Amino acid sequence: MIVELGHYSLVLALALAIVGFVLPLIGALRHDAQLMAVAPSATVAQFVFVAISFAVLTHAYLVSDFSVANVVENSHSMKPLIFKISGVWGNHEGSMLLWVLILALFGALVALFGRNLPLRLKALVLSIQSLIGVAFLFFILATSNPFLRLSPAPIEGRDLNPILQDIGLAIHPPLLYLGYVGCSIxxxxxxxxxxxxxxxxxxxxxxxxxxxxxxxxxxxxxxxxxxxxxxxxxxxxxxxxxxxxxxxxxxxxxxxxxxxxxxxxxxxxxxxxxxxxxxxxxxxxxxxxxxxxxxxxxxxxxxxxxxxxxxxxxxxxxxxFIGGGLALFAARAPSLAPGGVFAPISRxxxxxxxxxxxxxxxxxxxxxxxxxxxxxxxxxxxxxxxxxxxxxxxxxxxxxxxxxxxxxPLLAWKRGDLLAASQRLMAAFLVALAVIVIGLFLAGTGSALAILGIALAAWLLVGSLSDIAFRVKLGRAPLAESVRRGVGLPRAAWGTMVAHFGLGLTVLGIVASTAWNSETIVTMKPGDSVEVAGRTLAMDGFLPVAGGTYTGTAVRFSIREGGAAIGTLQPEKRFYTVQNMPTTESAIRTFGFSQLYVSLGDVKPDGETTVRVYWKSLITLIWLGALVMAAGGTLSLSDRRLRVGAPKPARRAVPVAAE
Structure with missing residues (x-):
């Protein structure tokens, strides 16, 4: 009965989405405040019913309800709890339900927190959001129902695709969908x-x-x-x-x-x-x-x-949606006023x-x-x-x-001074130039492109700090005054600096890991060793592994530097019995911002194993830079100015077309 509740909740969510689309749109076109006021409540109710539906499907996975076809196809009673949960969206039907849940979530957030929006604009926004919900809810119910029953129910499920049984799949799709679907707003x-x-x-x-x-x-x-x-x-x-x-x-x-x-x-x-x-x-x-x-x-x-x-x-x-949106844009764009005039050299x-x-x-x-x-x-x-x-x-x-x-960030609005901006970026230019000179001296012209890439990353890193340094008068005023100015800067300014700094880190990681990456493919057996980036990787032996729905073999490696043991690595070859599928689990050891990466090939009966050994210079900066960019965006998002209206209303409304 619980499963049917999830199905009926989707049907009710579709009905509410239709109401949330039609009535507010009519109200906006007729300037009827009562009809427009329907939008927030219908949108929040739509989210509640989609959330109930998603919770029901998750419950079916948690209790291994194999009367549900979706659970049978993508779960197993022996699967770890975290992978039972991630299995909800590790398939087409469940992932579409997650898609619609996030779509409804964003609509509900606008309904609840968009109090400063004009009533007509808010009603229209929620109406369009509900229209998108209508399309995808109907798609799920018509072609991708996650609550289809099986009779008789099988005793056991067929398990989730082994490469999806990973903690990354518990995190990656929800984050990606929050971004994907967030663009709908x-x-x-x-x-x-x-x-x-x-x-x-x-x-x-x-x-x-x-x-x-x-x-x-x-x-x-x-x-x-x-x-x-x-x-x-x-x-x-x-x-x-x-x-x-x-x-x-x-x-x-x-x-x-x-x-x-x-x-x-x-x-x-x-x-x-x-x-x-x-x-x-x-x-x-x-x-x-x-x-x-x-x-x-x-x-x-x-x-x-x-x-x-x-x-x-x-x-x-x-x-x-694409055709309709672009058609409406094409019809209205000629009526848009050009707005403020600015020089080419300006922000x-x-x-x-x-x-x-x-x-x-x-x-x-x-x-x-x-x-x-x-x-x-x-x-x-x-x-x-x-x-x-x-x-x-x-x-x-x-x-x-x-x-x-x-x-x-260093150019003024409307008309900027390129020379003045260049002078403020002199430190970034000198650091980039020093990187080029030192790099060519140490690595030679054979690595010229990589050195230029590192210099570009240095330009971004130091350049991103230059705007803040100029605004707080760093080095041109007492330190206490600079700190006071820094505290008084808008969070959005700090957020911009952090995001651009993160971009520089990512560029540095991309260039370094591409230019100075090494790959070694060797056949090894216990007792053998290989030299990688000044370290010795020795193969110690084999270990049996098992967990959930798989069994397999792990190979233990010791890492030595200067004769001293500094760590171990344990890559695995797994075999998932339900799916009848082998997988390779790599092992990674991080040294600073670089990584030693070991992956196994075929294991022969005599114990010889093909081993891929990679040295990845500064590769973690790629993802660290992305985290820093996201932190910069979050810092900007916390700026109070983004939670209130514009500092002053426009001097006149811009007519787009006669109503």
């Missing part, structure tokens, strides 16, 4: 603004915190997914330009551009067309990622489903440059991701677009952007 704000006709600085202030929250979660989700693939798949890489990886990266690029564009709109009432378009595109790219993962058009470790019916359904949803100009580069970079990733699919659909031919294409197109685009990043 920016989309709803954009569509509501186009309908309402109010697109001004106050609107930008209202939309920015929701976009920033989605960006933080998306940053964390991508970083967690990258690290999971790095240690779980056993190949030692942190990014493969997999189409589904790209599908999460493209909304991140669009959301990053949207954040910067919203800042200009808020401060200078400019870039309205950019901001609205980017809000539509960010969510459109999230929908595209949902389609790619679930349509069966891609073969990927990340892909959930291969049912063409589901793919066509999602394609229809994608066409309605606005720097942010426009940022948006152009990010948009172009996103377009290259989109082209490389979709081109094989389009070619196969048109000609039947199959090709793959791999890392060389993206390295040759995406990488060069990023260089001028990374050079420009420290300049943005």
């Amino acid at each position: 920016s989309f709803s704000f954009a569509i509501a603004a186009l309908i309402d006709g109010r697109i001004d600085a106050a609107w930008a202030r209202w939309v920015r915190p929701w976009t920033l929250a989605a960006w933080v979660f998306l940053t964390l989700g991508i970083a967690m997914g990258s690290y999971w693939a790095y240690y779980e798949l056993g190949w030692g890489g942190w990014w493969f330009w997999d189409p589904v990886e790209n599908a999460s990266f493209m909304p991140w690029l669009a959301a990053t551009a949207l954040l910067h564009s919203a800042i200009v709109m808020e401060k200078r009432d400019a870039l309205k067309i950019w901001t609205i378009l980017l809000a539509i595109l960010a969510f459109s790219l999230s929908l595209l990622g949902t389609f790619l993962v679930r349509s069966g058009v891609l073969t990927s470790v990340h892909a959930f489903a291969s049912d063409p019916t589901r793919g066509v359904f999602i394609l229809g949803i994608l066409c309605v 606005e100009g720097a942010l426009v440059f940022n948006n152009l580069i990010l948009t172009a970079a996103c377009a290259t990733v989109l082209t490389g991701t979709l081109y094989p699919l389009v070619l196969e659909a048109l000609t039947g031919g199959k090709i793959s677009v791999g890392a060389p294409f993206f390295d040759m197109t995406f990488g060069p685009l990023m260089v001028p952007l990374l050079i420009a990043v420290p300049f943005g």
Whole structure:
């Protein structure tokens, strides 16, 4: 009976979503306050019923209710508790339910905490959000019902895909969906603004915190997914330009551009067309990622489903929202006033440059991701677009952007002084120059590109500190006054500095781990050793391992440096008996910001084992930088100015079209 409660809760949530879409929209068009007031309560109630449904499915997994087909397909009674919980979203049906839960959550948060929003705008935002909920709730009930029963119920389940039985899968999808689906709020704000006709600085202030929250979660989700693939798949890489990886990266690029564009709109009432378009595109790219993962058009470790019916359904949803949003934008955009005027050399100009580069970079990733699919659909031919294409197109685009990043915060609004900004960045320039000189002296010209990359990272790291140092008069005023000025700075200013510093850390990690990565493939048996990065890795012997639904063999390695033991590593070869599937579990030891990474190949009967040994220089900075970027976004989000309206209302409302 509990399972039926989950199903009926979804039906009720769909009914409430329809109410939350239709009545507030009619109320907004008729200026009927009573109908518009329905939106918050309907949205919160919708979230409550979706949450009940999700809780029921989770309960079915926890108690191993094998009368539910979804539980049978993705769980087992012997599975550890954490993997029973993560199994809820480790499949198509459960992950879609999580998708809708987060969609409803964001709508409920706007309903509860958007008290400073004008009634009409709030009603329209929640109406559009409910319309998205209608589409996906209907999709779940029609094609992806997670509560289908089996009769008779099997005694045991078929277990979850072994590579998904990892703590990373308990964290990665929820974080990623909070970012993916969080972009829906920016989309709803954009569509509501186009309908309402109010697109001004106050609107930008209202939309920015929701976009920033989605960006933080998306940053964390991508970083967690990258690290999971790095240690779980056993190949030692942190990014493969997999189409589904790209599908999460493209909304991140669009959301990053949207954040910067919203800042200009808020401060200078400019870039309205950019901001609205980017809000539509960010969510459109999230929908595209949902389609790619679930349509069966891609073969990927990340892909959930291969049912063409589901793919066509999602394609229809994608066409309605992307096509409808862009059509409305095209109809209303000519009526948008241009807003504030600014010189090319200004903070606005720097942010426009940022948006152009990010948009172009996103377009290259989109082209490389979709081109094989389009070619196969048109000609039947199959090709793959791999890392060389993206390295040759995406990488060069990023260089001028990374050079420009420290300049943005140092330029004045409307008209900036490039020479003065350059003088304030002299310390960053000197550090970068010193890195180049020292690097070429130590490593020679053979590592010139890597040294330039390290110098670029140093430029970002020191440059990100320059704005704060200038604003607190560091070195030009007594230390006590500098501290007082620092305490008085807005949190958003500190957040910007922290986020840009994190970007520098990530760039440093990418360059170092790419340029000074070493890989050794050897055949070893107990007693053998291999030299790696000045350390000795010795194979000690084999150990049996077992847990949950797997058995296997671990190999114990000792790490020695200068003859002294400094640690051990224990990679494993597992065999999951229910799924009849072997997996490789790598072992990693961190030294500072670098890592020693060991992965096992086949184990022969005589005890010889193929061993892959990697030395990854400064690789942890890639993910540490992402954490720092997310911390910067969170710090900015805590700025009180993002929780209140714009500092003053726009001098006049910008008409978009006659009602």
